[in-house]
Amino acid sequence: MLGIIYLLLAGMLGCEASKMLTGEGRSVSGINRIWLMLPASFGVGTLLLTWMVYIISWFFSVVGKAENPLLYGNIIGMTGAAVIMILLSVQKYRKQGSYRIWNIDKTQDKRRLKKEILLFGLLTVFITYMMFYVFYIKDGILYSGLTVYGDYAPHTAMMRSFSAGNNFPTQYPHYGGADVKYHFMFQFLTGNLEYLGMRIDFAYNIVSTLSLVGFLMLLYQLALRITGKMCCGVLALFLFFFRSGMAFFRFVWEHIQAGNLVETLEENTSFIGYTVNENWGLWNFNVYLNQRHLVFGLLMVTLALYLFMDWLEAGTAHEEKGILWIKNRIFSKEGWKSRNLDQALLMGMFLGLCAFWNGAAVIGGLLILCGFAIFSDGKVDYAVMAGVSIFFSWLQSKIFIVGSAMSPQIYLGFLAEDKTVPGVVKYLFWMSGVFFLGLVLMVWFMRRRERAILVSFLFPVIFAFVLLMTPDINVNHKYIMISYAFLTIFWAWAVCSLWKGRNGQSGIQKTMGKILAIVLVISLSVTGIYDFVVIIKGNGPGRRVTVNMNSELTQWLEENLEKNDLLLTPEYSMNEVTMSGAMLYCGWPYYAWSAGYDTNYRAAQAVTIYTTSDSETLKKTVQQEKITYILFEEGSEFEQQECREETIAAAYEKVYETQDGRIRIYKTTE
Template identity: 70%
Template sequence: MLGIIYLILAMLLGYEASAFLIEKEEQKISVNRIWLKLPAAFGTGILLLTWSVYIVAWFFSVVGGVQNPLLYGNVIVLVSGTVILAVILMIKKKKNHPFLEGKLWEDKSRFRKELILYGLLLVFITYMMFYVFYIRDGVLYSGLTVYGDYAPHTAMMRSFSLGNNFPTQYPHYGGADVKYHFMFQFLAGNLEYLGLRLDFAYNIVSIGSLLGFLMLLSQLAVRITGRFCCGAVTVILFFFRSGAAFFRYVWEHLQTGDLLAALLENTSFIGYTVNENWGLWNFNVYLNQRHLAFGLLIVTLVIYVFLDWLEAGTSHKEKGFSWFIQRILSLQAWKSRNLEKALIMGLLLGLSAFWNGAAVIGGLLILLGFAIFSDGKVDYAVTAGTAVFFSFLQTKIFIRGSAMDTRLYLGFLAEEKNFWGVVKYLFWMGGIFFLGLILLVFFMKRREKAMLTGFLFPVIFAFVLLMTPDINVNHKYIVIAYGFLSVFWAWAICSLWGKKLWKKLLAVLLAVCLTATGIYDFVIILRGNGTGHRVTVNMNSDLTRWLADHLGKQDLLLTPEYSMNEVTMSGVMLYCGWPYYAWSAGYDTNYRADRAVEIYTATDESVLRSVVKEEKITYILFEEGSEFEQKECQEALISQTFEKVYETEDRRIRIYKTIDDE
């Protein structure tokens, strides 16, 4: 119940906080503002309220030394938020202002269509979120295509709901800083702390984030094109990606004569570019990276507002090169249009950095592209500067050393690191989607060309720079750009759908080319996460409870290379969990893996004690038949050296304490 109250309060406060950004008089077309206000309220409310709880809880834990900091954080923030909301209502009542100021829908015909669209979206997204992650009869079920990402995410959630993760550490690499954006997981963990079951806590905020982002994206499409059809088709293109993989797959199996069997029996993502079979480009990304949608909700809100600046810049009468020079050199091009709004947008982006850093970077890149053609360039600089300042401030608080290791890396995942290699890669990965934009440009006006340029900036970035140890992470920038670029393909499809039959056939053909691979990917998502394709975890485990009750934030537990199980669900700090999670976030997993092997294979007691003490490991977990880095774990010396403090009922797992109680 408290979790639901938290979300409702966040929405109400967010409605007021976002009122300054969504103003009726700034809309250029007839628009039903409710579809802007709802996601804006959800995004800003969740962002501000959750940061407030985190900061207060952090203070009580780190400065006050309390063992249950979330209690203080939630009580203080929820009470304060309720008081603030009550004061706002009193002031409005005194001034005879309604709480919901202004008419929230003006086009009733479009409103009915949008209500159906977003209602269907809500049902679909809810079904998919619970399809891949749910709890039944005390058992957590997580689909095979998504559980790998859920492993570190659920561990982080549990580190807050069951533990006291302040100052925050990364559970799969405990005892260090936290390099991975974690605030979305903190929100889900806090909601579980407030009484929501873990799957409800995680799924509800995921549903709200993705639905809110798609509301804003479709409304962005409507604003750009003036057509409801384009908003609806944009959503369809978002779910079902373009690609050449399906057509090549069909052709290959037609030649071998087993096409029907291959289509019906296959359970793996298809693809012919590097790691495409991971599901890097399809809807699976939004199922396993739930926090990406929340980051994009905030980014899309900011982009929607900044369209005013871009439209002002592209509406000037100068022609060609003269217009472009004026957008660079004229005073009007640089003079601020709304400095206060620019500051607020920068604050929202900056506070989103530890919700999803890739979304913020992608958003800033799009705004950089917009700024070239816009009026009010000072406002862009203020927004970017504010966002960077708050992002930098957070990295200094949470991360030791450098937050990113930015370096030149040309070609992304293309096998040939040259221009034609990139062109071939884009075709096989995206089909006509990216390369076909060259043709669409000839049908665009100045405003749309400027938008297209901005939306392409994250794609260029992905092929030029590397900011993490894992180049695959750059796929998020292309995924981000894909969502916004879908608007133009939706426009093309809707424009072709006219009275003439040949145009309708061409529209259908274009739609098939843009969605066939994504539709088959979606079939694989359903198969790959269905019955028999799910990882299960006992949520009523005695092992989980024991670890949560007996290990504190200062403890470090050595385990085999665990991904997601009863141990990680306790939220305790692992010395070195599944290495990929920590490695891709920037941690030195090779060093810890070597030390872990030393401990598990030690034959000398003095060496064992020395390594354990140096690495500040307070507990060692041994599981029958376990390995670490393909080396068999040995228990004999560990059991002789340290005290056994826990053993599971089936005697499969034993835990040893390496330090004496004082």
């Protein structure tokens, strides 16, 4: 119940903030404002309240030395939000003689509104089902699908470090005892909701559903604003779920030749793909099921894009042509004069506060807004917005990260095996089919406004093929996914235009247009549809990782380990140990390595501890690495080397053993 109250308070707080951000009562012709305000209220309110609770909890833990800092954080934060709401309502009541949380937009299209309610109602049911399909608890057992559990491992560990622990100052559970280099606020929110009494699967799935539905509402609104057609908004959502690519066509052709197509389609439970790591599911809906914090960031980014469409539309509405128009956008007073500085400041702050919710989304959003700025009037507002956003991002990095947050370097070609221009073109064709390459042709048939938007949406793709921000180049796929999500609008527009046809066309021409539209939709979505089938099969019965949520081992770790204790374990991913929220010395190395930690060093030290026969070497290494507990599991290995217990057992006191004798824990300090 407290978790629901938290989300309601966040929504109410966000509603008031969103009115200031978007301009209360302001509407765009043909667009029902409710689908802007609902996601904006959730996103902004959740952002503000969650940061408030985190900062207060941090203060009580670090400064006040409180053992239960979330208690104070939630009491003060939620009470503060309620007081703010009461003061605002009293102020508005005195000013207006009445007060409503939400003013009904009288200009709304009621006929379209009914269709939109049905659309988003069905969408919410579908997304909720999918979230619970891959992550749920039944009879005390947590089930996590095989295509997603790898990402859930570090995320659930971070959640439990807050709900079951005292992770202030915040550390990364799979690389404890150091700073936190990975964006964690979405996980903090979920962990806090579990702390407030909401079961972890409900907390994670509800927030994920609200984030994804909210983002799709804004994507639909953006499509409607760009194209003016509801069918384009609906089709853009369809193309968002089911990606374009050549993998299915090639897959089918190969198995037709082999004579086993039907059996393979029925039995296959792995993602298909012929480009590097495409079979990881890098490009399909699975990304949004396992990287759930990405869509919260995209929600805030899409809100910013929608608001800054005002600036872009003003800039592209001028009648000058060619070089003169470009010159006036860059070298004229009108091109730089501020239009709405308050809105730019607020949006910059909100985007900046998203840096530790999902940094990739913020970078992708700023790249698109950079494209908007080139073609817009009011460039001062863009500069202010970007400056404020970068400042808040920098401030968080200085607080949470020791050293540099990122180490950008030139890395041309992304995952293309051939890094030349022809090689990249070939890669894009096999990876996405006509999706990206076809836009090059499409742009010539567009007006100035649409052309400016499309080019801006491509900026994150260009970034992905030029710069490397983390040790793992695969992470750049998020920038391509960000561009992909927004570019679906233009393919939806192309399909709808072909289907409708133009005035003056003959019946045969219109029929041919409809056929071409159907062929285009199939080519743009069939690979994604098959990927979705694989998601369903690959996370079904017998293909789920399970964790006992009532484990005595988990309970013992929660009760006995302090916030600064460091636990050495085998290279665990997601199990009863990680669910305790304990700080692991070196968990599954990929998670920490891809976030920028030196896992090779710790792996070498862990191997020494687990394999040495010299007690002095053992004690010296343990003391040097500040390890307070060592967990030994029967038959376990570390970096493919068998773990030994004799030296550890002789040097330290055994403080815990599971009933089956499989796991034993040794304390290294008195």
